Amino acid sequence: MQCQAGVIAVAAWLCVAGCDEAVPGDRSQRIAGEDRAEPVGLLAPAWRWIPAALPVPPRIRTRLEQRLGEFAGELARARAAMVTRRAEQVPASEQVVGPPAAFDVEGLAEAINKVVARLERTTDVSVHIRELGSDDVLFDYHGDAPLNPASNHKLLTTAAALDLLGPEFRFETRALRVGSSLYLVGEGDPSLDDLALRGMADEIAGATDVSSLRRLVVDDLAFSPRTLAPGFSDEGVGVAYQAPSGALSLNFNTVEVTVRAPRRRARSKELPRLEVVLRPASTHVVALDLAGVGRGTLAVRTYAGLPVDEQARTVVELTGKLRAGRELTVRRRVVDPGLFTGGALAVMLSERTGQPPLPVERGAAPAVDERAEEPPVVVLRRESQALTQVAGGALAWSNNFMAEQLLRTLGWRMLGEPGDWENGAEVVQAYWAALGLPADALVFENGSGFSQRGRVTTTALVDLISVAASGNSGLLSALPVAGENGTLRARLRRSGKRVRAKTGTMDGISGLSGVITAEDGTPQVAFSILSNVRAGGASAAARRKRAEDAIVTAVLAALDAWALERSPAATAP
Structure with a gap:
C-alpha cells in the first residue's frame, strides 16, 4: 500500500x-x-x-558514468539552446526609439566598490555578478579566490542531487x-x-x-x-x-x-x-x-x-x-x-x-x-515529497542534516554502495567536473558547508547557478525568496520578491548567492558574494550581511534603470 x-x-x-x-x-x-x-x-x-x-556490493561506477554521460548531453543541448536564443535576440538599437541603451557597468562597479571598501581592511571579499541572458560579467572582485562558502555550499550538493537523481525523485x-x-x-x-x-x-x-x-x-x-x-x-x-x-x-x-x-x-x-x-x-x-x-x-x-x-x-x-x-x-x-x-x-x-x-x-x-x-x-x-520540495526545505532553512542526507543518497544511488561521505564526495566532484568547472575552485569536505576546510570561488558558484538557469533541474525554484519564510525572511524585503538566494553564516564567514529575476520571475542576473574575516580581524556578521544586501540592492537599481532606458516610452521623442 x-x-x-x-x-x-x-x-x-x-x-x-x-x-x-x-x-x-x-x-x-x-x-x-x-x-x-x-x-x-x-x-x-x-x-x-x-x-x-x-x-557491501562490488564497487559500481557504470551507473554514475552513465548518468553523467546523459547529464553532459542535457547540458550541451541546454547550452546550445542558450547560444541560439542569444543570437536570435533583437539588438537593443532596434528595440527602442533613439540611441541604444547600455547597462551602466561603471556606475554599478563604483557603487559596489564603496561597499567592499568598508569590509576589505579586515576581510577577504569575493564578488561575481553576471547577466544570464548574455553571459556578460557585470562586476567581478577576486571572483577566482577560493573562500569558505559556509552554507552557500549547499547549492552544490542540492544541484548535484537534483540533476543526477532528478527533481521528481522520491x-x-x-x-x-x-x-x-x-x-x-x-x-x-x-x-x-x-x-x-x-x-x-x-x-x-x-x-x-x-x-x-x-x-x-x-x-x-x-x-x-x-x-x-x-x-x-x-x-x-x-x-x-x-x-x-x-x-x-x-x-x-x-x-x-x-x-x-x-x-x-x-x-x-x-x-x-x-x-x-x-x-x-x-x-x-x-x-x-x-x-x-x-x-x-x-x-x-x-x-x-x-x-x-x-x-x-x-x-x-x-x-x-x-x-x-x-x-x-x-x-x-x-x-x-x-x-x-x-x-x-x-x-x-x-x-x-x-x-x-x-x-x-x-x-x-x-x-x-x-x-x-x-x-x-x-x-x-x-x-516523500518530490526532491524539489525536499531541497526547498533544506535551502530555505539551511538544514545541515538534510544536505548530508542528500550527499549520502547520491553515494548510494549513483555508486551502488552504502552511502557515505567518501563516495558521496566522489559523486559530487564528478558532477563538478561534468559542469566543466576547475578542480582548484573547490575544496570539498561535507554536504552542508558546515566546515572549516571547505572552499569555493564565487565565479564557480555563478557558473553553477547559470547551468541551473539554462535547464530544468529545479534548483532556482528551490531557492529561498527574500522576505519569505526561511533564512531570508528579514532580508531584502523591498526587492519585490525578485531575489532568490542562499545565505551562509558561520564565525567570521558570510555568503549570499542566487539570482535576481524580472517582474515575471525570469532569472536575469546571477550573483555570489563571499566574505571571510582574516585571522586577527573583526567584522560583525550583521555588518557583513548588510554589505551583501547593499550589493544586491545596487544591482537591482541598475537593472531597473537599464530596463527604464530600454523601454520605448522612455526613449520616444
Whole structure:
C-alpha cells in the first residue's frame, strides 16, 4: 500500500539543523583529508551496535558514468539552446526609439566598490555578478579566490542531487512483516517527522495484527555505519545543527526536550521535581534528571549511555536549576538515528495495543520473494515529497542534516554502495567536473558547508547557478525568496520578491548567492558574494550581511534603470 507524505516538517523542526550558526573552534582530528576513520567519543563504534559484516556490493561506477554521460548531453543541448536564443535576440538599437541603451557597468562597479571598501581592511571579499541572458560579467572582485562558502555550499550538493537523481525523485520508507518480526527499511528520507511516523503506525496497525508482533528490526544499511559528517564535532552538548545522519532518520535526528519547573504547593514539605517531556518518545532516549527547582542555570546535553543489550541509548542529561514557574524547550541530537526511529515507532505501536513497546534491533530485511517459504509481506510504503520540495526545505532553512542526507543518497544511488561521505564526495566532484568547472575552485569536505576546510570561488558558484538557469533541474525554484519564510525572511524585503538566494553564516564567514529575476520571475542576473574575516580581524556578521544586501540592492537599481532606458516610452521623442 502507498502512503504519500504530507508536509516536509514544521518550520521549527526544519530550522534546528540549520547551518547559519556560529562555529566553535575546530578541535577535531577527524577532518584531516586522509583520515576516514569512524568518529571518536560520542558516536564511537564501541557505544553502539553495528553488524559485524555489512552487505557491501562490488564497487559500481557504470551507473554514475552513465548518468553523467546523459547529464553532459542535457547540458550541451541546454547550452546550445542558450547560444541560439542569444543570437536570435533583437539588438537593443532596434528595440527602442533613439540611441541604444547600455547597462551602466561603471556606475554599478563604483557603487559596489564603496561597499567592499568598508569590509576589505579586515576581510577577504569575493564578488561575481553576471547577466544570464548574455553571459556578460557585470562586476567581478577576486571572483577566482577560493573562500569558505559556509552554507552557500549547499547549492552544490542540492544541484548535484537534483540533476543526477532528478527533481521528481522520491525517498521511500517501507515496513515488512515476516512471521512475528516487523522490519522498518529506510532509504535516506530526510523529511520523515513524528507526525508522518504516527501516520505510518496507523497504517501498519490497519494492515497487520500488531499485537502478535514480537520484535521490530530496523534496516538502515543503505548508508554506512558512520553517522557524523566530517567537520562536525562530537563534543559539547549535542547541538541540533550537528545532528547525525542515517538511512532511517526521524525529526532531523533531534529530540525536543521540554522542562517545566512547578511551584511548590502550599504547606508541602516536599521539594518539587522538574517535569521533563521528550518528543518524540522513543525507547532509545532516556532522561537523566540531575537538576532541581530554584535559581540558577539549567543545562541540557545528550550523549551515548552505557549499552543495554549491546545497544547504546541517547541519554538526555539535565543539570543545574530552573526557577519555579519557568519552562525551557531545547533540541538536542540523538546518538543512533536508526534505533531512535525504530524506538519511536515501537512506542507508537504500543499505544495502539496497550502492550509494552517491541524490542528494537538492527538487521537486514529479507528480500521480497514470493517463492520463499515465508515471504515478507509489505505492509507499508511511504514516499516523500518530490526532491524539489525536499531541497526547498533544506535551502530555505539551511538544514545541515538534510544536505548530508542528500550527499549520502547520491553515494548510494549513483555508486551502488552504502552511502557515505567518501563516495558521496566522489559523486559530487564528478558532477563538478561534468559542469566543466576547475578542480582548484573547490575544496570539498561535507554536504552542508558546515566546515572549516571547505572552499569555493564565487565565479564557480555563478557558473553553477547559470547551468541551473539554462535547464530544468529545479534548483532556482528551490531557492529561498527574500522576505519569505526561511533564512531570508528579514532580508531584502523591498526587492519585490525578485531575489532568490542562499545565505551562509558561520564565525567570521558570510555568503549570499542566487539570482535576481524580472517582474515575471525570469532569472536575469546571477550573483555570489563571499566574505571571510582574516585571522586577527573583526567584522560583525550583521555588518557583513548588510554589505551583501547593499550589493544586491545596487544591482537591482541598475537593472531597473537599464530596463527604464530600454523601454520605448522612455526613449520616444
